[in-house]
Amino acid sequence: DVVMTQSPLSLPVTLGQPASISCRSSQSLVHSDGNTYLNWFQQRPGQSPRRLIYKVSNRDSGVPDRFSGSGSGTDFTLKISRVEAEDVGVYYCMQGTHWPPRLTFGGGTKVEIK
Amino acid sequence: QVQLVESGGGVVQPGGSLRLSCAASGFTFSSYGMHWVRQAPGKGLEWVAFIRYDGSNKYYADSVKGRFTISRDNSKNTLYLQMNSLRAEDTAVYYCAKRSGTAIDYWGQGTLVTVSS
Numbered sequence A: 001d002v003v004m005t006q007s008p009l010s011l012p013v014t015l016g017q018p019a020s021i022s023c024r025s026s027q028s029l030v031h032s033d034g035n036t037y038l039n040w041f042q043q044r045p046g047q048s049p050r051r052l053i054y055k056v057s058n059r060d061s062g063v064p065d066r067f068s069g070s071g072s073g074t075d076f077t078l079k080i081s082r083v084e085a086e087d088v089g090v091y092y093c094m095q096g097t098h099w100p101p102r103l104t105f106g107g108g109t110k111v112e113i114k
Numbered sequence B: 001q002v003q004l005v006e007s008g009g010g011v012v013q014p015g016g017s018l019r020l021s022c023a024a025s026g027f028t029f030s031s032y033g034m035h036w037v038r039q040a041p042g043k044g045l046e047w048v049a050f051i052r053y054d055g056s057n058k059y060y061a062d063s064v065k066g067r068f069t070i071s072r073d074n075s076k077n078t079l080y081l082q083m084n085s086l087r088a089e090d091t092a093v094y095y096c097a098k099r100s101g102t103a104i105d106y107w108g109q110g111t112l113v114t115v116s117s
Helices: none
Strands: A004-007 A010-013 A019-025 A038-043 A050-054 A067-072 A075-080 A089-095 A109-113 B003-007 B010-012 B018-025 B034-039 B045-051 B058-060 B068-073 B078-083 B092-100 B103-107 B111-115
Touching: A004 A089, A010 A019, A019 A038, A019 A089, A019 A109, A038 A067, A050 A067, A050 B103, A075 A089, B003 B092, B018 B034, B018 B092, B018 B111, B034 B068, B034 B078, B034 B103, B045 B068, B045 B078, B045 B092, B058 B068, B078 B092
Parallel strands: A010 A109, B010 B111
Antiparallel strands: A004 A019, A019 A075, A038 A050, A038 A089, A067 A075, A089 A109, B003 B018, B018 B078, B034 B045, B034 B092, B045 B058, B068 B078, B092 B103, B092 B111
C-alpha cells in the first residue's frame, strides 16, 4: 500500500507570512496515463473537508490564488503565499494514482496562527 | 449545486449494526461513483469504501472488509453503508463523498457513529 507522509504535524504561522506543507509518498504517484493524482484538502474547524488542489497544481474553483501546489514523483508541496485567519485548519494530501483498490490520505498538518 | 446529506448515525453497542444513508442532489447521481470516508474523533481521514456509478464494482478498506457493505439506489439518488459487527474503533464521523476521476471533489457534512456499551 502507498503511504502518504506529511510534515510538519503542526505549523504555527504569523498572519501575512507564507506557509509550506510537505507530502511524500512511498511510491511514485505518476499514473500509467501520465497524470499525477495528488490532491490537497482543507478542513476548517468543525467543517467537512474541501478540495483545494487536484492533480498536483490545479486549483479548484473558488480557491484563492494564494494557495499553490507543486511537486512530482514522490515529493509534493502545498504553499500558502500569505496566510489569512480563514486558512486555519488541517490540511491533508491524498493520492488517487494507486486506486483502486484504495485511496490514501496523509496524516494531516494543522495550520494555526501564532 | 452539489449537496450530499448523510443520516443514520447514532450510538450503538459493540457487535451491533447501523445503516447510514447519503442523499445526493445537484448532479446526476447515477453517473458518478461514490465513496465513504471516516474520521475518528481528533484523528485524520480514512477511506472506507467505494461503489461504481452502476453498483457493479465495490472496494473496501481492509479494516471494514467483511463487516461493511456499500450500496446505492440510483432511483432514489441515495448511497448507503450497512455496518455490521461494529467495534469501538469504528467510532467516527462518516462522510459520503463524490468521485472525481481518481479522487474526491465534494463531501457531505458527515454523520457521527459512536460504538459504545
